[in-house]
Amino acid sequence: MLMFVACALGVVTAQHETRKLNMALENEMEITRKLEVEWGKLQLEQSTLIARRQIENSAREQLNMEVPSADHIQIISARKMDEAQWAVLDHVEKF
């Protein structure tokens, strides 16, 4: 009889624990969902902020910047970069 009572109480406690843990889980899931929403909002905000027309406008008008013409651009090929690096290393090795 005593064992029955003990078992019954055990079942009740276990059930209660389950529900408590479940609630905690639901809470965490709710937080996950909210964070996902937040992430979406931040992505949206970021992509709005990097819209090219705005950046271009402020660069041109507020900062007086301009695109350099082709004759003011020098393009360094990857091979030359490598050579330049080796040159630096050679230089270092001398010391």
Place this chain on the structure above:
Amino acid sequence: MLLFCLLVVGLIGLLARAAYLQGMHNDFLQQEGEARYSRVVEMNADRGMIADRNGEVLAISSPVASVYVDPKILKITPVQLDQLVRLLEMDKGEVEKRIYREHGRFVYLKRQIVPEVAERIDALNIPGIALKTEFKRYYPEGEGAAHVVGFTDINDKGQEGVERGWNDVLTGKLGSRRVIKDNKGRIVEAVEKIRPPKPGQDVILSLDRRIQHIAHRELKSAVAVHRAKAGSIVVLDAQTGEILALTNFPVYNPNARSSITSNRIRNRALIDTFEPGSTLKPFPIATAIEIGHVNPDTVLQTSPGTFKVGRSTIRDVSNKGLLSVAEVIQVSSNVGTVKIALSLKPQTMWEMYSNVGFGMPIGTGFPGEANGSLRPYGQWRPIEQATMSFGHGISVSLMQLARAYTIFTTGGELKPVSLKKQVFPVMGQRVISSETAHAVSQMLEMATQTEGTAPLAQVNGYRVAGKTGTAHKLVDGKYAKNRYISSFVGYAPVSRPRLIIAVMLDEPSAGKYFGGAVAAPVFSQVMAGSLRILNVPHDALPANNGVNFSLASTADREG
């Protein structure tokens, strides 16, 4: 004694009943009990986002709230009503009309309001006024990418563009599950998942938002300057056929539904066709070179600038005298092109046009793509073959035109165009030999030099090649005298082509109308900006005075 007996009988009865309920009727009762406090709740599945090739967002869903009212249980004080009207920014009469509606228990007050306002409405705590979370689509690039991306309706269903074409992929499927809630509405036990939610998948497009922006900006200003009725531009990756930018005018802002009209919605570059004019000339000439009828140095007589085919006369703008085949392209001579084209069998020319994709589906999956029209060669009369050689009597979309030019940028292979980012190398279909492609490419480069029709297409620091087109517009089956479609299709850098750009302006009406004057400058601007963004090495010495740097790598100049 009697009393005792009654008690015992009663007790036995009770025990029996208890045993019956607990033992045999158990399942039914538990089910019924659960039904009293178990609920089915929906599990959200968001619509996937649309991003460009670098992962930058072009369309994304963000939660908003819709306010609805249940008129049956509504209890509202005049003060609360005023507060509500102010928060909703609606007409008071309109709100009153909705909340005092007799029938129905669900009336929307306002849909898709920002979450901050929604929270304040929630804080008013008016019985009968409730909120429902919905998702609204945002388009950070605005009108810039509108024609490709499209938009959704208020119920999150794709209406145009990629939103419509890929609606099934983007749409998530709501899931649902059965849970047990306590008296405070908290979920205490998850009983079962009825249906797992299936979130919508993201779609990664081949577009490059940076190039898209430049293309849009330049097209917009050109349409305004030349007072054109409409305009389109397509930027393709010259090696993979991926669409890097695609935009048209007029356009709408997908974030402001009121700006959407049927005229603005048209993605002209894909769904409209036009008679392309001289931009087609390289194709019959490539055919003639391919089968050995001519070579680039073969000299033709184009005097006196007219040529009779049957009862019709083909005209050049002026008498151009003796021209080599290369010069025919360079100065865009109709007479020269027709003479070469008429040396071809109709079937041969038809096969060329068909092989480069005219009259054939584009196959990007975009809703409503036009195939254009290329009539079967069996029906061609000589005059039709003649006009088709310089782009009249055949209709193509701007995208088809841009795709056809891939045979000159890949050494003879036609690449399929795609709206989605390609991860693996794209297989092409060989149309002409690489020698022919190279020869025509040289002619097209000549067209952008000072003596050609399109010196304005030049890009400082790069070798460019391309062809202008100025076509009379077909109005009610007749060619209109003073309505034109000006176009330019070209690519750069010629030594190792990276981009193909096709520009088309419909009815420029500010004086200029030649493709070389109207469309070529747009090509030049967009090409210059895009090559700079993509860090493409120069393959020509930068012109202009100023500082001259030595070229970075001579290897890049060959090809």
